[in-house]
Amino acid sequence: MNNIIHSQSVFSRFAALDVKYAINKLKMGKTAGTDSMKSEHVKYAHSKVTGLLSMLCNAMFLHKYISCKIMETVIVPIIKNK
Numbered sequence: 084m085n086n087i088i089h090s091q092s093v094f095s096r097f098a099a100l101d102v103k104y105a106i107n108k109l110k111m112g113k114t115a116g117t118d119s120m121k122s123e124h125v126k127y128a129h130s131k132v133t134g135l136l137s138m139l140c141n142a143m144f145l146h147k148y149i150s151c152k153i154m155e156t157v158i159v160p161i162i163k164n165k
Contacts, residue, residue, distance in 0.1 A: 097140045103133045117155045 109122035
């Protein structure tokens with residue numbers, strides 16, 4: 084990651100390789116989110132997706148804005164027998 088100084092703040096720039104590394108660490112077989120996307124969708128997507136996700140992450144950090152849709156989450160409790 085490269086450090087960038089922009090209007091008195093410093094943030095680390097995400098390279099496509101950083102995003103690819105994070106995608107490779109995703110666990111498979113998990114439940115889809117509110118957008119119906121699973122980790123398999125991202126893992127098996129075209130290689131251009133890592134570059135686009137890198138640009139998206141950098142834009143969010145640069146502008147200090149994350150869409151409410153990206154922030155939505157669902158927590159599903161899993162009851163285990165003890």
